Amino acid sequence: MDAKKLKALEGDFLMQYPQGFADPEMVKIGKKHNVGKLTEQTKQFFSKQACSNVHVTAENMIKVVSRSSMVSMFEKPKFRDFVRSMDENEKAFMVNALSQMLHGKQQLGFEAFVEILRTQKLAKWSLVTIIPSYYKPTKDVFVKPTTAKGILKHFEIEDPVYKPAPTWDFYKKYRKMINEAKKNVDKNLSPSNAAFSGFLMMTVR
Structure with a gap:
């Protein structure tokens, strides 16, 4: 710049x-944006240990997206419905992608997360980057x-x-x-x- x-x-x-x-x-x-509370919750919801529970982590993803003022009102219900309609393997894939983004090979996780969202035309910048931005707010x-x-x-x-x-x-x-x-x-x-x-x-x- x-x-x-x-x-x-x-x-x-x-x-x-x-x-x-x-x-x-x-x-x-x-x-109004509740950033402090959401950052705190995100760090608890998506710690490496927490991500081992697929169902709870999937629901927590819905919670964070739904509560965030940075995600559009149109995307929130679509994301919620998509996650809740997934079968066991799809949920595990998505949670693993997020876990990789936060704790492992970030590029691999990012691209896998985009891939699964793309199946329902939900590969939006906001949905891909919201949780990492709360989890590592200065990085x-x-x-x-x-x-x-x-x-x-x-x-x-x-x-x-x-x-x-x-x-x-x-x-x-x-x-x-x-x-x-x-x-x-x-x-x-x-x-x-x-x-x-x-x-x-x-x-x-």
Whole structure:
């Protein structure tokens, strides 16, 4: 990301919210999104040990997706119905894919998760990236299509190229870009990658 453009956005944001995400107004907004509680729950729901129970983990995936303000109202019931309609093997496959994403070979897990969602035309960026973004909030990223496209356009970034279908190549490059860019702004703008992306979403025009 262009450092001058990033600093300009930082200046705009801090003029309005001098304490960044610690600013009372931003704290109020943050409470509506319930990020703290969801992060805590996600870490309990999807620990390596917890993922060994396929049925409970599958239901917990539904819970997190349903409770998240970052997933659209249209996708929540479709995801819930899809997971509950799965047979034993499909549930085990999906839970294993998530476990690999969080605890093992991330690319393998990511691609397997996309593959099973694709069977019901549910391979959406939000559904693929929401749980990892809560589980590792300062490492992994939530990819919101409008935000990602806005950031890439504003900073005139040619690689990665955004596409609606989730790919590991885009995710890996986009995550690296976010994690490197946040080092160059006030720490109060990046208590998590979701917050840093939120700051960019609010300032990029």
